[in-house]
Amino acid sequence: MNLLRTTVALSAILVAGAALAQDGAITVWADATRQPAVEAFIAAHPEVPVNLVLDDGSSGASGTFQTKISLADQANEGWPDVVFSTQNNDAAWAARENNGAQAFAQVLNEGFLDQAFLDGFTPGALDPVTVDGKVYGLRNDLAPVLFWYNKTLLDSFGYAAPTTWEDYQALGDKLAADHPGYFLGAIGDAFPGPYVYYWSGEAPIFQVEGESFKSDTSAPNSAKVSALIDHMVANKTLTLDSLFGANFVATADKLVAIPGAAWYAGALFQNPGGVNAKAGDWVAAPPLKWADGAAVTGNVGGGVWYASSHTQNPEAVKTFLKFVTSDTKVAGTGGLPAYQAAADAWLDAQAASGFYAGDFKAAIQAAASSVWNGWGYPNFSPETAWAKIVTPGLAAGKTMTDLAADWQQEMKNEAQVVGYTVE
Structure with a gap:
C-alpha cells in the first residue's frame, strides 16, 4: 500500500x-x-x-x-x-x-x-x-535567462526583435511612444532585478571569495543596469507588478517581450493563470547581451x-x-x-510540440551554456535585501540609481550577520 x-x-x-x-x-x-x-x-x-x-x-x-x-x-x-x-x-x-x-x-x-x-x-x-x-x-532544473518575445505582436508593430540590452531599451522607447500600455517585463518580484538584469549584465554585486563577500553597485556594469531599469520604469515599459499577480495577468495580452528563465516556458507562458499564450505566438530567443560585454546571461533559481x-x-x-x-x-x-538525458528529452518534446515559434532548443542550449560565473552563492540571498530596500523604494517613486547604495549596504549587512568578512 x-x-x-x-x-x-x-x-x-x-x-x-x-x-x-x-x-x-x-x-x-x-x-x-x-x-x-x-x-x-x-x-x-x-x-x-x-x-x-x-x-x-x-x-x-x-x-x-x-x-x-x-x-x-x-x-x-x-x-x-x-x-x-x-x-x-x-x-x-x-x-x-x-x-x-x-x-x-x-x-x-x-x-x-x-x-x-x-x-x-x-x-x-x-x-x-x-x-x-x-x-x-x-x-532539479536549470534556469538560465533567455529572451522571450511575442512574434505576432512584434510583426504587427513592424519591430525587429532585440538582440542586445541596448536594443531592448530602444524597443521600450518605441512602444512607449507608439503603443502606450504595451510593455517588456516586470520587476515587482524580488528575483528578476538581481538575477535577470544584474546577473546578466555581469554586475559585481553578489560575489564571494572564500569567507569574503563583496558588492559594488557603483561599478560600471552595475550602474548601466540601474540606468536601464530606471529608463524603462520611467516610460512604463518595465512595470512594478509581480509576474504572477493579478495586475500582470490582467495585462498579459500587452506583454510584447520579457527576459526571463527557462522555466517561464511552463510556469508563465503555458500557464492559464499566467500569460496563457497561444501556440505559435511566442519565441524563445538566445539571451540579450550588452554591446560592449560578453555573451553571458543570468540564472533564476533551478x-x-x-x-x-x-x-x-x-x-x-x-x-x-x-x-x-x-x-x-x-x-x-x-x-x-539539470540531468542531461532528461534535458534532451524535454527539449525535443518542447520543439516537437510546435508551441513556440523559432528554434526553441537552440535558444535554451545557448542560454544554458553562457551563464556568467561571476555570481556568488553565499549563505543568504540578494532577494531579501531587494524586497526590503528596492521594492518599496521603487513603489514610492525612487529610482534604482537612488536605491543602489542602500541595497548594497543591506546585502553587506546580511553578509556580516551570517559570518562573512565584507570588503
Whole structure:
C-alpha cells in the first residue's frame, strides 16, 4: 500500500522524523510544485513509503529550510530524509556543522551516489552545490535567462526583435511612444532585478571569495543596469507588478517581450493563470547581451534536492533522488532538467510540440551554456535585501540609481550577520 502523508505542522515533522528507523518510510520536505514528482515516485516505487511534508521550498529566500533544520538540530530529532529548496545557495550552510550539530547535507560524490550517475548532469549544473570538491545536492532544473518575445505582436508593430540590452531599451522607447500600455517585463518580484538584469549584465554585486563577500553597485556594469531599469520604469515599459499577480495577468495580452528563465516556458507562458499564450505566438530567443560585454546571461533559481546525513534509509533516498532528477517524465518539474538525458528529452518534446515559434532548443542550449560565473552563492540571498530596500523604494517613486547604495549596504549587512568578512 502506498503511503503519502501531507502535513505542515512542525510537530508532525518531528514525529515523522523520529519514526523513520521504525517504519522504513522516508520523509520528504518539498513545495507544492514538486508534489506531482513525489507522487510519481510513489506510483513507480510502491515499496518505498513516503511522508511528504509541504512547505514553501524556501521561495523568495524565506529561509524555511535552514530554520526547520536548526529546530531539528536543537531537538536532536525530526530531520527529513530529503529536502527540496528553490534556492541554490543552501549548500553554503547545509554543508557545515551548526553549533556542534553535524552538517545536514549528505556528501553525494564520495560513494553515496554512483559517479556515473553524477556525471550525467549537465556540465556545471552541480557547481552551486559543490563545496571544496564535495557535492552536497542535486539540481532539479536549470534556469538560465533567455529572451522571450511575442512574434505576432512584434510583426504587427513592424519591430525587429532585440538582440542586445541596448536594443531592448530602444524597443521600450518605441512602444512607449507608439503603443502606450504595451510593455517588456516586470520587476515587482524580488528575483528578476538581481538575477535577470544584474546577473546578466555581469554586475559585481553578489560575489564571494572564500569567507569574503563583496558588492559594488557603483561599478560600471552595475550602474548601466540601474540606468536601464530606471529608463524603462520611467516610460512604463518595465512595470512594478509581480509576474504572477493579478495586475500582470490582467495585462498579459500587452506583454510584447520579457527576459526571463527557462522555466517561464511552463510556469508563465503555458500557464492559464499566467500569460496563457497561444501556440505559435511566442519565441524563445538566445539571451540579450550588452554591446560592449560578453555573451553571458543570468540564472533564476533551478532548485536543489538534498539528502540528509541523518537518514536511516539511504538506499530509499538514493532511489528517490535518482528518480526525481533523471526520470524523463518528472525531472525538471516543467523546466529544463539539470540531468542531461532528461534535458534532451524535454527539449525535443518542447520543439516537437510546435508551441513556440523559432528554434526553441537552440535558444535554451545557448542560454544554458553562457551563464556568467561571476555570481556568488553565499549563505543568504540578494532577494531579501531587494524586497526590503528596492521594492518599496521603487513603489514610492525612487529610482534604482537612488536605491543602489542602500541595497548594497543591506546585502553587506546580511553578509556580516551570517559570518562573512565584507570588503
